[in-house]
Amino acid sequence: MIDGTERREALLASAAGAAAVAGAYLVTGWTPSFVVRPVDQAIVNLTPGAIVTFAIDTFGEAGHLIHVAVAVAVVVGLFGTVAFAGLRLAARTDRRAVGAAIAGGGSWLLAAGLTGVSTGALGAALPAAAVVGVGWLPSSATPSGGDTGTVRGSPAVVDAVRRRTLGVVAGALGFVAATVVGRRALASADDPLPNAPRSEGAAARLRELDSASLTVESDGLQEMVTPIGEFYNVDIAEFDPEVTAEEWSLTFTGETGSERTVDFDELIERPAENRAVTLRCVGEDLNGRRIGNAVWTGTPIRPLLESVDPQGDCNCAMLRGEDGYYVQFPVDILAEGFLAWGMNGKELPTSHGHPVRVLIPGHWGETNVKWLSEIELLSVEDDGYWEERGWEGTGEVTTVAKLWDEGITELGDGRIELAGHAYAGTPGVDRVEVSTDGGDTWTDAELSDPLPDADVWRQWRHAFEPDGEHEIVVRAVDGEGTRQPREESGPVPSGASGWVRRTVG
Numbered sequence: 001m002i003d004g005t006e007r008r009e010a011l012l013a014s015a016a017g018a019a020a021v022a023g024a025y026l027v028t029g030w031t032p033s034f035v036v037r038p039v040d041q042a043i044v045n046l047t048p049g050a051i052v053t054f055a056i057d058t059f060g061e062a063g064h065l066i067h068v069a070v071a072v073a074v075v076v077g078l079f080g081t082v083a084f085a086g087l088r089l090a091a092r093t094d095r096r097a098v099g100a101a102i103a104g105g106g107s108w109l110l111a112a113g114l115t116g117v118s119t120g121a122l123g124a125a126l127p128a129a130a131v132v133g134v135g136w137l138p139s140s141a142t143p144s145g146g147d148t149g150t151v152r153g154s155p156a157v158v159d160a161v162r163r164r165t166l167g168v169v170a171g172a173l174g175f176v177a178a179t180v181v182g183r184r185a186l187a188s189a190d191d192p193l194p195n196a197p198r199s200e201g202a203a204a205r206l207r208e209l210d211s212a213s214l215t216v217e218s219d220g221l222q223e224m225v226t227p228i229g230e231f232y233n234v235d236i237a238e239f240d241p242e243v244t245a246e247e248w249s250l251t252f253t254g255e256t257g258s259e260r261t262v263d264f265d266e267l268i269e270r271p272a273e274n275r276a277v278t279l280r281c282v283g284e285d286l287n288g289r290r291i292g293n294a295v296w297t298g299t300p301i302r303p304l305l306e307s308v309d310p311q312g313d314c315n316c317a318m319l320r321g322e323d324g325y326y327v328q329f330p331v332d333i334l335a336e337g338f339l340a341w342g343m344n345g346k347e348l349p350t351s352h353g354h355p356v357r358v359l360i361p362g363h364w365g366e367t368n369v370k371w372l373s374e375i376e377l378l379s380v381e382d383d384g385y386w387e388e389r390g391w392e393g394t395g396e397v398t399t400v401a402k403l404w405d406e407g408i409t410e411l412g413d414g415r416i417e418l419a420g421h422a423y424a425g426t427p428g429v430d431r432v433e434v435s436t437d438g439g440d441t442w443t444d445a446e447l448s449d450p451l452p453d454a455d456v457w458r459q460w461r462h463a464f465e466p467d468g469e470h471e472i473v474v475r476a477v478d479g480e481g482t483r484q485p486r487e488e489s490g491p492v493p494s495g496a497s498g499w500v501r502r503t504v505g
């Protein structure tokens with residue numbers, strides 16, 4: 001029979017569950033020690049690739065919210081169950097302390113069990129114990145606490161109990177709201193640059209890229225350097241891991257001659273470089289926008305890698321990030337890579353992998369692991385997160401010349417200016433060819449100045465006098481003389497191909 005007492009207990013238990021999750025979040029943030037993370041991770045890992053791809057296409061960013069919401073609900077339910085057991089045992093023994101101890105101790109065990117660490121477990125335990133301890137009322141005070149006691153069931157008592165319950169529930173929900181708002185504000189506050197003296201060269205590189213830029217008559221061309229706020233993001237989890245520079249370390253594990261852990265201070269003491277590197281996601285459409293270019297401050301991986309003496313038979317490594325992301329590719333490609341802690345002269349932002357990410361020249365975006373925590377040298381090849389889901393995105397980027405809407409502008413004198421970016425990975429872009437007649441004839445576009453960097457896009461521009469409708473086609477030729485292939489394909493599994501075509505006039 002569901003009577004008033006059971007409804008009350010269910011309500012209090014739910015509030016305790018929510019407060020426990022909020023308390024844990026308050027202490028840990030969205031890190032692997034947060035109780036929701038392992039459950040969210042399990043959902044991310046267990047969802048079949050086709051559904052992940054469908055969800056990203058259909059819901060975009062909202063797709064992440066769905067799996068996070070499910071994970072939060074599951075974990076609130078687990079803590080709520082523990083709190084409910086506490087309330088029941090308090091009733092059976094008629095002792096408040098028993099209820100609080102069960103709710104608190106049980107939540108502590110549950111939190112520690114989920115995350116494997118006791119940080120954050122206290123954050124879950126205290127609010128749960130408080131809600132049960134304050135919210136529980138002895139049966140003599142509750143309205144339906146047993147036999148037909150006149151006092152117990154009196155309207156005044158019913159009213160007092162209801163007020164007490166609502167007070168505790170409102171308090172718990174207030175705590176949840178304050179925690180979420182407070183944590184988010186904390187996360188978005190700009191951290192001071194811990195490595196400011198090591199990023200000096202970045203400003204000079206930014207000026208150099210700026211002066212290499214192409215001058216265009218319209219303002220339809222995106223800059224050489226993508227501003228941080230406009231740089232695309234691809235993340236497998238809804239919330240970015242919050243890792244401070246002090247907490248961060250990178251461990252080389254697996255088939256090594258000697259394991260090694262590098263911390264942030266050690267890393268930024270190493271020889272620093274400022275490299276312009278363009279990133280492009282294998283999952284974007286041919287003329288898509290998941291591409292961007294930045295000046296990254298960091299240090300080469302090769303000397304670190306050599307110091308651990310890689311020995312596996314496959315010459316391959318699995319890289320892992322704090323968000324549970326992992327990707328595998330050859331060690332000699334990893335050796336070409338870079339560990340970056342700065343972006344466009346600023347501390348690497350949270351959304352791009354703070355405090356340290358990988359940049360692999362000439363390879364698809366997915367090889368550029370953010371929030372890097374481990375490099376495991378393997379003896380046998382294994383699939384990464386996306387490869388398990390049907391992608392083959394660890395290889396070299398394909399060549400593309402883009403023409404976005406804002407790159408098509410009518411000039412005052414009646415001509416049309418076309419402008420965009422072309423990217424070919426490490427061979428670089430040598431030429432961009434433009435056709436205004438559907439591909440019958442071709443003209444070389446003007447290009448931004450070449451840069452010394454190994455993996456950077458170029459801007460292109462071409463103006464022409466329109467005569468009715470024109471089918472524009474653009475294609476790039478890379479530094480080895482290889483022309484962007486004409487054959488069309490979608491992005492799955494190893495990147496879109498073909499030539500971008502637009503009708504203007």
Ligand SMILES: Nc1nc2c(c(=O)[nH]1)N[C@H]1C(S)=C(S)[C@@H](COP(=O)(O)O)O[C@H]1N2
Nearest residue numbers: 232233234235236281321325365366368370
């Ligand atoms: N840890 C981690 N690294 C990651 C990802 C991720 O989800 N988690 N996404 C990858 C993918 S698919 C791409 S395209 C790039 C995007 O980098 P950005 O978000 O800085 O643009 O990061 C890669 N590195």
Ligand SMILES: [Mo]
Nearest residue numbers: 281282365366
């Ligand atoms: Mo990607």
